[in-house]
Amino acid sequence: MANQYDLVVLGGGTAGYVAAIKASQLGMKTAVVESSKLGGTCLHRGCIPTKSFLKSAEVVSVMKNASAYGIDNETPTFEMKNIVDSKNKVVDQMYKGIHYLMKKHNIDIFEGHGRILGPSLFSPMAGTVAVEDPDDDEAESEILVNQNVLISTGSKPRELPFLPFDHDLVLSSDDMMELDDIPRRIAIIGGGVIGLEFASMLNDLGSDVTVLEAGDDILPDEDKEVSRTLKKSLSGRGIHFETGISLDENSIKVQDGSVKVSLDSEMAFDKVLVAVGRSPNIDDLGLTNTKIELDNGFIKTNEHYQTKNNHIYAAGDCIGNLQLAHVATKEAVNAVTHMADSDPYQLDYNHVPRCIYTSPEVASIGMTELQLKAQDISFKSHKIPLNTIGKAVIEGNENGFGKILVDPETKDILGVSLVGPKVTELINEVALAQFLDASALELGTSVHAHPSISEILMELGLDAEGMAIHV
Numbered sequence: 001m002a003n004q005y006d007l008v009v010l011g012g013g014t015a016g017y018v019a020a021i022k023a024s025q026l027g028m029k030t031a032v033v034e035s036s037k038l039g040g041t042c043l044h045r046g047c048i049p050t051k052s053f054l055k056s057a058e059v060v061s062v063m064k065n066a067s068a069y070g071i072d073n074e075t076p077t078f079e080m081k082n083i084v085d086s087k088n089k090v091v092d093q094m095y096k097g098i099h100y101l102m103k104k105h106n107i108d109i110f111e112g113h114g115r116i117l118g119p120s121l122f123s124p125m126a127g128t129v130a131v132e133d134p135d136d137d138e139a140e141s142e143i144l145v146n147q148n149v150l151i152s153t154g155s156k157p158r159e160l161p162f163l164p165f166d167h168d169l170v171l172s173s174d175d176m177m178e179l180d181d182i183p184r185r186i187a188i189i190g191g192g193v194i195g196l197e198f199a200s201m202l203n204d205l206g207s208d209v210t211v212l213e214a215g216d217d218i219l220p221d222e223d224k225e226v227s228r229t230l231k232k233s234l235s236g237r238g239i240h241f242e243t244g245i246s247l248d249e250n251s252i253k254v255q256d257g258s259v260k261v262s263l264d265s266e267m268a269f270d271k272v273l274v275a276v277g278r279s280p281n282i283d284d285l286g287l288t289n290t291k292i293e294l295d296n297g298f299i300k301t302n303e304h305y306q307t308k309n310n311h312i313y314a315a316g317d318c319i320g321n322l323q324l325a326h327v328a329t330k331e332a333v334n335a336v337t338h339m340a341d342s343d344p345y346q347l348d349y350n351h352v353p354r355c356i357y358t359s360p361e362v363a364s365i366g367m368t369e370l371q372l373k374a375q376d377i378s379f380k381s382h383k384i385p386l387n388t389i390g391k392a393v394i395e396g397n398e399n400g401f402g403k404i405l406v407d408p409e410t411k412d413i414l415g416v417s418l419v420g421p422k423v424t425e426l427i428n429e430v431a432l433a434q435f436l437d438a439s440a441l442e443l444g445t446s447v448h449a450h451p452s453i454s455e456i457l458m459e460l461g462l463d464a465e466g467m468a469i470h471v
């Protein structure tokens, strides 16, 4: 017999499980279909495990550099297996938490592959979901008839056509989750967020790291001074960069158990990590049974996250706006709120914090100078070095800075970029300021605890009115 639901969520990652909780809070009978593990990329292969690895790397770095704090240096020793175990402990705890929340909200979980059916004897509209057992073609599918579907199937690492993942020498970020050993020499293709976080971590743990980036700069979408400053800091730690490179099947080869890269000279590596973006998981979802359209390979939605079939929504990495967990959850909550005929706060993609957990950290929000210029929007830029802030100096800041871009007329905050210790926490204050429509002066006038690194935001706000104290 078919099961009846108000909402069936395809994919129980960050977008999907949060959508299910929201739907349950709004009184909707909800099911989640998940082919792997609840929590998705963020919990099992992305945000949480990588930050746990980065924490282990930070401990190593602090021990190596202890003399900067008047403590005798200690040479840390570690086994990768124990670092992976420590990561697994965190992941397991959060995983149990999601199961608890699903139970608490009476959400039904179906394990298997969800496929959307066209109009059928179950419903005259496309959208009924069949849950298939991927290991048993003969098994009968569970049928989930519903009022609404949310597709939140996420994304997967993008492969280079001339360098397919072999999960041994050619690795994706997924493969990094269960590393047995730290590679002695590793090439990382892609100087974006994933590539640089792994570069920072592996360097702290003792790898010889080379980043191969096609663009002229690492982090091509961030402020140019941010890219240059981060590159300088990471280079200072011994990470090697090759930018503006073009790789093909002739310049990179897997040969005799190692990876050979021929650019100006030939380099050999034990492993290569490919981090050149992520593609949507949309294969085999039954999209051809619906009117759903794609845009550049991603599922196309309107501002309410509805596809061309109004009752089928999509959110998160599979729609390809900003591929960030915190964007996915907001999109999913807004989609469900719209299903329930309520009016959600529209997500302003210009008010979304972007964080890179390298050492030093990078955090930004809003537009960069280049983006403002491209759109002919006038702005004034104010930059303050972090070495004016006592707590940042204590934390070990080298080249860090804060930059604020403001509208010269209204003094609205158009963008902020930060490089330095703990800035991934600070940027949320700017997100709140933007959400509340605070001006730069209001940011600068509000009281900030001393000593705290957040004083940089107060100084930036004041500087926008020519009133900074410590510059």
Ligand code: NAI
Residues within 6 Å of the ligand: 046, 047, 160, 189, 190, 191, 192, 193, 194, 195, 197, 212, 213, 214, 215, 218, 219, 220, 247, 275, 276, 277, 278, 322, 323, 324, 354, 355, 356, 357
């Ligand atoms: P990305 O788009 O951030 O960076 C990919 C980089 O690879 C770019 O710099 C690009 O120029 C370069 N590239 C592309 N093709 C290349 C080639 N053939 N050779 C050399 N370089 C090439 O993608 P990434 O780092 O894979 O991350 C995927 C998504 O996941 C991003 O949207 C990112 O924001 C998100 N993410 C966010 C995290 C966070 O918030 N801390 C952590 C990890 C991922």
